[in-house]
Amino acid sequence: MATAPGHLLGQIIGNVMEEALKPVLQDVAGRHDLYLDSKGPRPGVRPGTLVTWTDDLGNSHDLDFVLERGGSPRKAGNPAAFIEAAWRRYTKHSRAKAQEIQGAVLPVLAKWNNVKPTPAAVVAGQWSAPSLQQMRSSGFVVLHLQFPTTAKVFRDAGIDIEGLGEGTPDDFWQEQCDAYTNKSYAEKRELATALRTAHADEFREFVAELECRVVRSIDYVVVTPLHGNGTQYASVRDAIQGVRSYSCGVEAAPFLRFEIRIAYTNGDVIQATFGTLADAVGFLDTFV
Structure with missing residues (x-):
């Protein structure tokens, strides 16, 4: 037509x-x-x-x-x-x-x-x-x-x-x-x-x-590796007790994930979570 x-x-x-x-x-x-x-x-x-x-x-x-x-x-x-x-x-x-x-x-x-x-x-x-x-x-x-x-x-x-x-x-x-x-x-x-x-x-x-x-430039990057298994509590009081009794020592705990936070000079913030080192590096590579 x-x-x-x-x-x-x-x-x-x-x-x-x-x-x-x-x-x-x-x-x-x-x-x-x-x-x-x-x-x-x-x-x-x-x-x-x-x-x-x-x-x-x-x-x-x-x-x-x-x-x-x-x-x-x-x-x-x-x-x-x-x-x-x-x-x-x-x-x-x-x-x-x-x-x-x-x-x-x-x-x-x-x-x-x-x-x-x-x-x-x-x-x-x-x-x-x-x-x-x-x-x-x-x-x-x-x-x-x-x-x-x-x-x-x-x-x-x-x-x-x-x-x-x-x-x-x-x-x-x-x-x-x-x-x-x-x-x-x-x-x-x-x-x-x-x-x-x-x-x-x-x-x-x-x-x-x-x-x-x-137009923006990166102000800083925060990479937080998280270790340890999560614990589920039935109440807030139980959670408080769990936090108080948690050991913050350096003993080994299983790796969970990387949490990445990229802050820009214009106020933008990008946050991402990755379960493997390769994925975390691959993500960061896109900003190089």
Whole structure:
């Protein structure tokens, strides 16, 4: 089935947004020793060209951008930020789109909670205040590119993304799609640059907030090896008596686990528990 012209124009706008956003994120990555993963081949790391991550249930989620710590073109790193870009023409659809973004990012975020990645969304068009707040309340860093400014950038490039309201005929939207398709590669790049320039202040605020969440260094690491078998007590009084009678000497006791606590300079804390030395070292290796 052919894609409706109005929907196709939305995809075009989304692509322009991604092209406008990518250099901004690449600059963040370059300045803070991060790797930016975006659509395109990445042999040895993932099949295909989509940025696909899985959640704890094995479900796949296609994302727009991921900032990684310790990543490279041929090596997957730990996620530092998951970033989605989205366009909405009418506010009445924005709540559903916000939920769609959350549905793509939050399950993957939960899987990688041990390294505390940051969720972020760059949205353009008409979004209701509750839909934006919905994402922020879930921990997202949100950049909203206001519709009037975005529409002017496209209008200056000969593309009308405002139309005549919800009753705009498909023929009109098709003309706008054709106007973009007929542009040269250089002209399409210029449109993305113009969009980024028109929203320069908003992009600066977004980057500042994103860096506050993502850029961090380890303050200290605590590794606690635990030994001895646990004892179950029927009451608090019995537990108190057990603690009082416990010997804290150096006699041998069976090893139980390693408890690791990593504290960062920005206040983030990562805690993990491992039953073997190899797993504990493997975990710590991901932060080297």
